[in-house]
Amino acid sequence: MAETSRLGEGVRAYRLIAGMWIRSAMTYRTSFVVTMCANLVMTGLDFVGILLMFSQVDSLGGWGLPEIAFLYGLSVTAFGIADLVLGSMDVLGSRIRDGSFDILLVRPAPVLAQIGADRFAVRRLGRITQGTVVLGWALTSVEVDWSAAKVLLVPLMVVSSAAIFCAVFVAGAAFQIFAQDASEVQNAFTYGGTTLLQYPPTVFGKDFVRGVTFVLPLAFVNWVPASYVLGRPYPLELPGWAAFTPPLVAVACAALAGLAWRAGLGSYRSTGS
Amino acid sequence: MGSWRLYAAVAAGGFRRYATYRAATFAGVFTNTVFGVILVYTYLALWDEKPHLGGYDQAQAVTYVWLGQCLYSTLAIQGGGAEKDVIERIRTGEIAVDLYRPADLQLWWLASDLGRSLFQLIGRGVIPFAFGALFFPMALPTDATSWLALLVALLLAMVVSFGIRYLAALSVFWLMDGMGIMQAVMITGVFCSGIVFPLNAFPGVLGDIVRALPWAAQLQMPADVLMGETDPLGAYAFQATWAVVLLAAGRLLQSAATRRVVVQGG
Amino acid sequence: MDAFIELDRVEKVFDVRKKTGFLKRERRQVRAVDSISFTVARGEMVGYIGPNGAGKSTTIKMLTGILTPSGGRLRVAGIDPSRERTRLAHRIGVVFGQRTTLWWDLPLIDSYRLMHRMYRIPDARYRENLDRCVELLELVDLLDVPVRQLSLGQRMRGDIAAALLHDPEVLYLDEPTIGLDVISKAKVRGFLRELNTERGTTVLLTTHDLQDIEQLCSRVMVIDHGRLMYDGPLAGLHEVGESERTLVVDLERELPPIVAAPARVVRVEGPRQWLAFPASESAAALVARVAAEYPLVDLSVREPDIEAVIAKMYAGEAEKAVS
Numbered sequence: 001m002a003e004t005s006r007l008g009e010g011v012r013a014y015r016l017i018a019g020m021w022i023r024s025a026m027t028y029r030t031s032f033v034v035t036m037c038a039n040l041v042m043t044g045l046d047f048v049g050i051l052l053m054f055s056q057v058d059s060l061g062g063w064g065l066p067e068i069a070f071l072y073g074l075s076v077t078a079f080g081i082a083d084l085v086l087g088s089m090d091v092l093g094s095r096i097r098d099g100s101f102d103i104l105l106v107r108p109a110p111v112l113a114q115i116g117a118d119r120f121a122v123r124r125l126g127r128i129t130q131g132t133v134v135l136g137w138a139l140t141s142v143e144v145d146w147s148a149a150k151v152l153l154v155p156l157m158v159v160s161s162a163a164i165f166c167a168v169f170v171a172g173a174a175f176q177i178f179a180q181d182a183s184e185v186q187n188a189f190t191y192g193g194t195t196l197l198q199y200p201p202t203v204f205g206k207d208f209v210r211g212v213t214f215v216l217p218l219a220f221v222n223w224v225p226a227s228y229v230l231g232r233p234y235p236l237e238l239p240g241w242a243a244f245t246p247p248l249v250a251v252a253c254a255a256l257a258g259l260a261w262r263a264g265l266g267s268y269r270s271t272g273s
Numbered sequence: 274m275g276s277w278r279l280y281a282a283v284a285a286g287g288f289r290r291y292a293t294y295r296a297a298t299f300a301g302v303f304t305n306t307v308f309g310v311i312l313v314y315t316y317l318a319l320w321d322e323k324p325h326l327g328g329y330d331q332a333q334a335v336t337y338v339w340l341g342q343c344l345y346s347t348l349a350i351q352g353g354g355a356e357k358d359v360i361e362r363i364r365t366g367e368i369a370v371d372l373y374r375p376a377d378l379q380l381w382w383l384a385s386d387l388g389r390s391l392f393q394l395i396g397r398g399v400i401p402f403a404f405g406a407l408f409f410p411m412a413l414p415t416d417a418t419s420w421l422a423l424l425v426a427l428l429l430a431m432v433v434s435f436g437i438r439y440l441a442a443l444s445v446f447w448l449m450d451g452m453g454i455m456q457a458v459m460i461t462g463v464f465c466s467g468i469v470f471p472l473n474a475f476p477g478v479l480g481d482i483v484r485a486l487p488w489a490a491q492l493q494m495p496a497d498v499l500m501g502e503t504d505p506l507g508a509y510a511f512q513a514t515w516a517v518v519l520l521a522a523g524r525l526l527q528s529a530a531t532r533r534v535v536v537q538g539g
Numbered sequence: 540m541d542a543f544i545e546l547d548r549v550e551k552v553f554d555v556r557k558k559t560g561f562l563k564r565e566r567r568q569v570r571a572v573d574s575i576s577f578t579v580a581r582g583e584m585v586g587y588i589g590p591n592g593a594g595k596s597t598t599i600k601m602l603t604g605i606l607t608p609s610g611g612r613l614r615v616a617g618i619d620p621s622r623e624r625t626r627l628a629h630r631i632g633v634v635f636g637q638r639t640t641l642w643w644d645l646p647l648i649d650s651y652r653l654m655h656r657m658y659r660i661p662d663a664r665y666r667e668n669l670d671r672c673v674e675l676l677e678l679v680d681l682l683d684v685p686v687r688q689l690s691l692g693q694r695m696r697g698d699i700a701a702a703l704l705h706d707p708e709v710l711y712l713d714e715p716t717i718g719l720d721v722i723s724k725a726k727v728r729g730f731l732r733e734l735n736t737e738r739g740t741t742v743l744l745t746t747h748d749l750q751d752i753e754q755l756c757s758r759v760m761v762i763d764h765g766r767l768m769y770d771g772p773l774a775g776l777h778e779v780g781e782s783e784r785t786l787v788v789d790l791e792r793e794l795p796p797i798v799a800a801p802a803r804v805v806r807v808e809g810p811r812q813w814l815a816f817p818a819s820e821s822a823a824a825l826v827a828r829v830a831a832e833y834p835l836v837d838l839s840v841r842e843p844d845i846e847a848v849i850a851k852m853y854a855g856e857a858e859k860a861v862s
Contacts, residue, residue, distance in 0.1 A: 009625075016656055024644040027685070034453035042460045049469040053315075055476040057322040060315070103640050105605045108628035108658060184300035188307040196311050203318040208310070266607065269553060270600055 006110060013109030017117035025121065032123075039126035043080075047072065047134055050198065061202035066141035067230055068200065073135025074222055075197035078158050079190065080127035082165030088119035089173040090187075093180040102270055112261060115173060142230060150229045153243065160246035161197075161221045165190060167250070167257035168218075174257070174264030189216065197222040201235035209235050217253065221246040279376060280384040287355075287388025291396070298396045301346055305401040309342040313409055327474030328502065332412035334471070337496050339405030341468045343398035344427075347390050348434040348491050350466050352458040355386035356438035360451035363442070369534055379523055383435050390431045412500055419498075422505045426495040429512035433490040436519025437462075443523065446530040466491045473497075487515040543709065543741055544579040544602065549611035551597050551765075571597040573765035574611065581708070584735045584742040586756035586773075588749075590849065594765040595745040599711050602743070603633055616708060629658060632707035634698050636714030641686040647697050648682040651704060658705035665704060672700035675730050692723030699727065703734070710734070712744040716751055728754050749842055761849060768849075774819065785841040786814040786825060791834040799828050810836070818843060 025032050050072060054065045063071075092115055095101040104114045144150065172186030179185075193216070201209050201223045212219040213236060220242075223235050228243035291298075313335055320331045329337065344350070359382060362368040371378055405411060414420065441458045445451045463469065465488035472483050472493045483489060490512040497503035551572040556565070572594045579585055589595050600606040601613060604620030604627055613620065618627045634640075641650040655665045673679050676696040681689060689697060695715065702710060715731075716724045732755060734740050746752060752759055752773055759776050761769040769776055786802065789811050796804040802816035802825055816825055822840050829835065 013657065016653060020642055020645065020649070020653055023649065024642060027644045028450055028452075031450040031452050035456055038453055038456035038460060042456065042463075045460060045464045048464075052470050052475060053319055056326055056474060057319060060322065061318045098638070099635070100638050102600065102605050102635065103633075103638060105624065106603050106628055106631070106633045108625050110625070179296045179300075181294055182296040182300040184297060184304050188304040192304065192307045192311060195308070199311075199315050199318075204314045208314070268606070270597075270606055 010110040010113035013107075014113040014117045017114055018120035021117065021120040022122060035121075036123045036126065039123040040129065043076070043127045043130040046076075047130065061200045063200040063202065063232075066138050066143075068198070069134050069138035070142055070230065071200060071222065071226055072198040073131055073133075073138050074154075074157055074161065074226060075131075075194050077128055077131030077135055078161030078222075079165050079194040080124065080129075080131050081158070081162040082169060083127060083190075084124040085162075086116045086166050086169040087124055088121070089115060089169045090176070090183040091119055092173045093176040093183045096177065096180050096268075096270075099270070101268075105268075111265065112170065112173075144229060144231065149244075153225050153229055156244075157221060157225045157246060160250040161218075163250035164218060164221055164253045165193070167253035168193065170257040171260045174260040177264035177268050189218075193218045201227075217249045220249050276376070280380055283376075283381055283384040284388035284391075287385035288392045289388075291389050291392040301397045302400045305342040305345055305397065306404050308345075309339055309401050309405055312338045312341075313405070327471045329471065329473070329500075330412070332410045333500050333502075335405065335409045336411045336413065336500060337471055337492075339402050339409075339411065340496050340499065341492050342405070343394070343402040344430070344492055344495070345398075345468065347394040347398050347427075348430055348466075349386075349390075349393075349438065350434075350462045350468055350491065352438065352441075352455055352462060354389055354438060355382045355435065356442035356458070357455075358382075358385075359439070359442035360445045360455070363445045364449075364451060372531055372534060379439065379520065379527055382439060383432070383520075386435045386438075387431055390434075394427070414499065414501065419501060423495055423499045426498040426505070426508060426512065429509060429516055430491045430495055432516040433487050433512055433519060436516060436523060437487055439523045440519065440526060443526045443530055446533055461488065465489075467493050471496075473502075487519060490515050541581045542578040543581040543583075543616060544577075544743070545612070545614045546578070546598075547576050547612040548574045549576070549598075549601065549613050550574055550609045551594075551601060551606060552609040570765045572601070572608075575762070575765070575767050576611075577760060577767065577770055579741060579743065581741055582735070582739040583758060584731075584756050585744070586752035586759045587743055587745045587762065588747075588752065588759060588849075589745075589762040589768075593763045595762055596713060597765075598762070599633075599713055599743070599745065603627075603631060603711060629705060630708050632702035632705070632710040634695075634702045634710070634712045634715055636695070636712070636717045639686070639694055639698055640701055641694065641697055643687050644685055646683045646685055647678065647689070650686065650697075650701055651682075654701055654704045660705050664706065668704050668706065669700075672703060675733060676700055677726065692719045692726075695719060695723065695727060696730075699730065703740075706738075707740065709741040709743065712742065712746075714746055715744060716746065716748050724748075724750075731755055753842070763849065783815040784818050784822065784843055786816060786822065786829070787839050787841060788812050788814065788829060788833070788835065789837040791836055794833065797829060797833060799825060799832075 047069075050065075050068065053060065054068075058064065060068060092101070095104075095115075095118070101115075104111055107114065139154070168186065168189045172183070172189065175185065176183050196204075196212065197218065201219065204212075209219065209223075213223070219235070224238065225243040225246060227234050228240075234242065316334045316338055317331060320326055320329070320334050324330065326334070346353070349356075359368070362371065371381070374381070406413065438458060441454050442451075444454055448454060465472075465483050465486055467473075467483070467489070472480065472489055474480075475483050484493070494503070494508045494512055498505050498508050549572060550570065553569045553571055555567055555569050575594075575598065587595055587598065597606065601608050602615055602620060604622075604624035607621040615627060616630050618630075620627050641647065642653070651669060654660070655662075660668070673682065676699060678693075678696060678700060681693055681697065686694065686697065699712075699715070710731075712731075715727055719727065728751065731742060731744075735742050735755075742755075744751065744755070757772060759769065759771065759773050760767060761776065785805075788797065791810065793810050794812075796807060797812055797814060799814065801820060802814040804812055805815045806813040814825075814829075816822075826838060826840075829838070
């Protein structure tokens with residue numbers, strides 16, 4: 001009961017603060033339009049990189065372009081959602097350094113919601129748009145025997161992966177409380193993670209895949225269910241039902257990230273004077 | 274010459290400034306290594322599928338990946354060097370003070386950016402590259418001349434990289450907000466430098482275009498020089514031409530900007 | 540008396556890692572706050588002073604729940620701040636002199652609307668409080684101005700208003716007059732005095748400006764090296780520190796040093812003379828005497844600054860310890 005009201009409070013504070021950032025961005029209208037367009041182009045060029053590869057080859061690790069587009073669309077859409085929701089958490093380090101984090105701490109709203117909504121930027125819709133377009137194209141191009149389970153699995157994968165990316169952002173923020181200018185480490189997991197998931201697991205070494213799947217369960221929520229949908233063998237010897245576990249993995253990750261955040265906040269020591 | 278000592282001091286300042294961000298440097302090394310590993314695997318699969326893609330064999334493709342990670346922050350391929358400071362100074366108006374300094378504005382920032390590049394090369398670039406050489410088969414030359422040739426190509430690449438970013442920064446005199454232009458620097462830098470996909474492997478006309486643009490001087494040229502895929506003198510000529518063109522353009526834009534500041538009264 | 544803020548042997552210890560060589564680091568512990576105890580009653584206005592790095596901000600941060608004390612017991616309105624930070628937030632107001640809570644690119648009023656909703660302030664209450672702050676802090680022409688265009692003094696007034704819209708029972712101010720011009724300082728001080736007398740809001744402020752304390756606070760606490768050195772009225776602080784004020788006199792011409800005990804001349808420069816006298820003495824009597832006996836052109840009284848007062852205080856303590 002108390003937990004749900006806290007969640008409600010958090011969502012409310014998040015909406016209020018995100019709204020303020022949108023209004024702030026609107027005061028520089030030209031810049032807003034330019035950055036929005038630039039973001040669409042930038043994320044678009046990301047997929048062009050894959051198209052370039054396929055201009056030279058017909059398959060990568062035994063997977064064709066539509067199948068890789070499927071992986072890509074899932075990974076980028078999920079990451080895009082997480083990036084829109086919590087993508088500015090890397091400013092936490094500079095907020096701690098300049099002392100403005102203290103101001104968030106004396107407001108009557110959960111700090112995580114406030115820092116999550118910090119620098120909220122509509123231009124981040126660019127990545128989601130691009131991911132969805134690629135995913136849409138992939139869904140019409142892959143040859144799949146669609147069943148109810150497979151249809152259900154697609155949105156489930158997107159939501160679970162988004163939640164896992166969010167958990168990574170939160171854990172990264174907790175880490176920044178200890179090491180303020182090491183915010184780039186989380187790029188390895190966020191941007192690195194989404195890049196990794198765009199390619200089929202057959203490309204990577206077996207030990208590498210095992211590591212990513214169990215140590216950092218990113219791969220789990222994309223590779224395993226995607227293999228199930230596409231009717232391909234799982235990247236590791238796993239039982240058939242493993243494809244349906246992403247929500248559980250997501251919840252576990254969120255819980256761990258929550259604990260990390262609590263630990264981080266508890267050891268916060270503020271700056272100097 | 275007294276002025277050379279001044280610029281050397283500015284460069285040393287740029288070096289030291291970045292050297293103080295120790296945690297950030299470690300974080301960067303980690304991130305570059307992770308990205309390198311991901312890219313290497315995809316390249317290996319790609320070259321499995323099509324050997325000699327872009328004229329490289331597999332070991333050369335791997336070398337290309339790790340050199341790219343090594344130069345990623347050295348050449349500020351997605352931005353984040355001197356241009357960030359220049360933009361901030363233009364936005365706050367502090368640039369007016371710089372204009373009256375008894376030093377050349379462009380050379381000042383070039384020196385500072387070279388200092389930063391040098392630190393990023395040593396502090397951030399070398400470790401991922403060594404990691405790559407340790408765990409993946411790479412095509413590294415054994416003669417000292419090739420490595421020396423690489424150093425020359427790198428120095429020229431640093432100047433070209435600065436030339437592009439300095440032009441971008443000066444545009445803020447007219448645009449007033451740096452956000453859009455920083456993103457443009459990032460997009461063109463990431464796509465046209467060949468950090469994602471070697472420019473040599475770009476197909477058809479698109480390939481011809483990107484290989485003629487200044488961004489080709491950043492990663493593609495040094496990589497080819499290191500692996501003996503191109504005549505170093507030809508590569509230097511290409512890099513030096515772009516360096517001169519960009520610096521000259523920067524000079525023109527700078528004097529236009531100076532007039533603008535003087536007219537506005539600071 | 541109703542103790543609103545209670546500190547009982549509160550401590551804050553930081554682990555500091557210092558670079559001693561290229562890779563070598565030395566760990567040591569720093570006691571930023573070292574066993575401090577005091578209580579503040581509801582409606583009091585207290586000055587909290589001390590040199591830089593004395594532990595003032597650390598204390599304020601513990602009182603607001605930003606930092607968790609390493610030891611001791613701390614309560615504000617019966618709440619343990621670090622445990623129930625969000626609940627406490629509704630009852631306190633905080634103004635950090637150097638950092639603004641206002642939204643840089645948006646008109647001032649937008650920041651207030653955010654406070655209105657974030658603190659869930661009832662509409663009528665919000666309107667009443669806003670009107671009052673706008674009137675007393677002279678914000679009426681600033682409400683539609685983007686915060687980035689406000690001067691330092693205007694922004695400080697804006698920040699103070701933002702901290703008061705939800706009717707906090709206690710207001711913490713960290714250097715509220717730092718960097719402000721004389722007029723802005725006067726406005727801020729006038730407002731705080733009014734807030735305290737009319738609304739009974741408890742006020743705790745840290746400052747470097749002794750005039751802030753003189754004009755506002757009946758009670759002063761001095762902290763240094765994390766320890767509470769003095770707690771009492773400002774006049775008492777002057778006695779303890781045996782601090783002196785300075786009367787600067789411009790005479791018509793160069794004259795031998797003025798004789799006017801207990802004041803003594805500490806410096807002579809042409810027709811200008813500096814007279815030091817105990818801070819507890821009335822300046823008016825001294826001025827009257829000097830004016831009666833010497834040809835005066837101009838004069839001014841200089842207050843001792845906090846650093847000097849505290850330095851004197853230590854000198855006094857040391858003497859006592861020796862004797």
